[in-house]
Amino acid sequence: MGSKGEEALTVKDEFDVLIVGAGPAGLTTASSLARAGFHVGVLEEHVEIGNPVNCSGILGVEAFGRFDLSSRLIRHSLDSVEFVSPRGLRWEFRTDKPLAHVVDRGEFDAELGVAARKAGATVLLEHRVTDIRTVFGGVAVTASEGSDLEPRTLTSRVVVVATGAGMPLLSKLGFNDIPAKLLGVQAELDLPASQVEVYFGHKWAPEGFAWIVPLGRRRSKVGLLCRRDGPRVLERFLSRPDIAERIDINGPATEIRTSVLPLGFLSKSYADRVVVVGEAAGHLKPTTCGGIYYGMLTGEIAADVIASGLEQDRLDSASLGAYETRWRDLLQDEIETGLKLRRSFKLMSDWGIERLMSLARHEGIASMIREKANFDWHRGLIDAVLQNTTVGRILGAA
Ligand SMILES: Cc1cc2nc3c(=O)[nH]c(=O)nc-3n(C[C@H](O)[C@H](O)[C@H](O)COP(=O)(O)OP(=O)(O)OC[C@H]3O[C@@H](n4cnc5c(N)ncnc54)[C@H](O)[C@@H]3O)c2cc1C
Incomplete structure (x- = not known):
C-alpha cells in the first residue's frame, strides 16, 4: 500500500481516466481500464485502501468466479443461516452448496488495490476530491492532499465517480439525489456464533432485519438497518436478553459505525465525460443492501463503455449513455423488484x-x-x- 509521497513524485498530472474512490466499484473500473492500456489514476481520501470499512463482507459465490477472486480471501463459507422470528423462534435454513463466502472486507479492498496497481493504475491516497469540472476537452479534478498541503488539480479525458453513498460531488455536477436512504449500523465484538443469524421484528430490526456474522470462534459482526438513531437502535438490539447473555463484555468492541445506503438508483448515471458507478449510483440489492458485487459489475460495464469512448474520442453524454443502457438491462428489474418487496x-x-x-x-x-x-x-x-x-x-x- 505505498505511501502518498512515493506515488505523487512519479505521477504525471494528466490521465486518460481519473476515478474518485478506491472501493470495489472504483478499483474494478481502474483494473479493467489499466489492463486495456489506458493511463488511469485513482484518488482515495483515506490513508490506505480498505480502512475504514463498514461492511459484513458477505459476497455471493458467483462473484468469485466472475472476477477471478482469490479463495485466500475467504474466511468461511455460508451454507446455513439461522432465522429468528419476532417471537424468538429459530429456524435453520441449510443449502447443499455454499451460497456465499465471508471475507475480511478491508483485506478484500486492499487486494483489489494491489490488482489495480499491478494492471498499471496509479493510486493516490490521501487525496480527497473536492471539485470536478468539465473543461475544454477534458475534466479538471481538484483534490486536497493530506491535511496541510495545497489542493492539487489533475486532469483527465473522463472521470468516474465511485465514492459510495453520498451526494456532495454529484450534486455539484448536477445529478439528482436518490431520495430514499437507510442507515447500515454495525459493530464488531466478542460474541461467539457458529453461523450467520438473521433477526426479524420491528422492535429489534425496524428496516427489515438485524444480523450476526461470525468472524472466528469468538468474534462477530453485529448490525442492522434502520432509518435514524443508528447507534441507539443497535444498542437496543444488543441488549436483547438472548444476545446480551452471549456477549463477553470484557472483550474488545469496535465503535459502532453508521453508513448511509441508497434505496433506488440515480435517474441518470452519466453526463458529458462523467460516469457514476457502484453505490454512488444506487447499485446495490435493496433486499439485503449488499453492494460489493453489483458495484464491481457496473464498474466493469463502465470500463468497457469508457474504453470504446476513449478509442473513438467520443466521451460526450450521448456516447456514454450506453453505460446506463447496459447496467439497467442487468440490474434495473432486480433493484425494482427488491424495492417492491421491501x-x-x-x-x-x-x-x-x-x-x-x-x-x-x-x-x-x-x-x-x-x-x-x-x-x-x-x-x-x-x-x-x-x-x-x-x-x-x-x-x-x-
Ligand atoms: C453495515 C453494512 C454492512 C454491509 N455488508 C455488506 C455485505 O455483507 N455484502 C455486500 O455486498 N455489501 C455490504 N454492504 C454494502 C457495501 O459495503 C457497499 O455497497 C460497497 O462498499 C459499495 O462499494 P463502492 O465501491 O460503490 O463504494 P465504497 O466501498 O463506499 O467506496 C467508496 C470509496 O470512495 C472514497 N471516497 C468517497 N468520497 C471521496 C472523495 N470525495 N474523494 C476521494 N475518495 C472518496 C471512500 O473513502 C471509499 O473508499 C454493507 C454496508 C453496510 C453499511
Whole structure:
C-alpha cells in the first residue's frame, strides 16, 4: 500500500481516466481500464485502501468466479443461516452448496488495490476530491492532499465517480439525489456464533432485519438497518436478553459505525465525460443492501463503455449513455423488484412476519426457497414466493 509521497513524485498530472474512490466499484473500473492500456489514476481520501470499512463482507459465490477472486480471501463459507422470528423462534435454513463466502472486507479492498496497481493504475491516497469540472476537452479534478498541503488539480479525458453513498460531488455536477436512504449500523465484538443469524421484528430490526456474522470462534459482526438513531437502535438490539447473555463484555468492541445506503438508483448515471458507478449510483440489492458485487459489475460495464469512448474520442453524454443502457438491462428489474418487496415487508406486522416464517418452515416453501435461492439475484425467488397464494394473502393483508 505505498505511501502518498512515493506515488505523487512519479505521477504525471494528466490521465486518460481519473476515478474518485478506491472501493470495489472504483478499483474494478481502474483494473479493467489499466489492463486495456489506458493511463488511469485513482484518488482515495483515506490513508490506505480498505480502512475504514463498514461492511459484513458477505459476497455471493458467483462473484468469485466472475472476477477471478482469490479463495485466500475467504474466511468461511455460508451454507446455513439461522432465522429468528419476532417471537424468538429459530429456524435453520441449510443449502447443499455454499451460497456465499465471508471475507475480511478491508483485506478484500486492499487486494483489489494491489490488482489495480499491478494492471498499471496509479493510486493516490490521501487525496480527497473536492471539485470536478468539465473543461475544454477534458475534466479538471481538484483534490486536497493530506491535511496541510495545497489542493492539487489533475486532469483527465473522463472521470468516474465511485465514492459510495453520498451526494456532495454529484450534486455539484448536477445529478439528482436518490431520495430514499437507510442507515447500515454495525459493530464488531466478542460474541461467539457458529453461523450467520438473521433477526426479524420491528422492535429489534425496524428496516427489515438485524444480523450476526461470525468472524472466528469468538468474534462477530453485529448490525442492522434502520432509518435514524443508528447507534441507539443497535444498542437496543444488543441488549436483547438472548444476545446480551452471549456477549463477553470484557472483550474488545469496535465503535459502532453508521453508513448511509441508497434505496433506488440515480435517474441518470452519466453526463458529458462523467460516469457514476457502484453505490454512488444506487447499485446495490435493496433486499439485503449488499453492494460489493453489483458495484464491481457496473464498474466493469463502465470500463468497457469508457474504453470504446476513449478509442473513438467520443466521451460526450450521448456516447456514454450506453453505460446506463447496459447496467439497467442487468440490474434495473432486480433493484425494482427488491424495492417492491421491501415496501410490502415494511407494511407487514410482526404477526405477518411470524406467519410467513412459520410457512417457510413448511417443507413446500422451504424447498422452493432452496431451489430458487440465489445470493445475488433475488427476482426469481421473490416472484415465486409472491405467487404462492397464502404468502400473497399475508402480504396483501399487510
Ligand atoms: C453495515 C453494512 C454492512 C454491509 N455488508 C455488506 C455485505 O455483507 N455484502 C455486500 O455486498 N455489501 C455490504 N454492504 C454494502 C457495501 O459495503 C457497499 O455497497 C460497497 O462498499 C459499495 O462499494 P463502492 O465501491 O460503490 O463504494 P465504497 O466501498 O463506499 O467506496 C467508496 C470509496 O470512495 C472514497 N471516497 C468517497 N468520497 C471521496 C472523495 N470525495 N474523494 C476521494 N475518495 C472518496 C471512500 O473513502 C471509499 O473508499 C454493507 C454496508 C453496510 C453499511
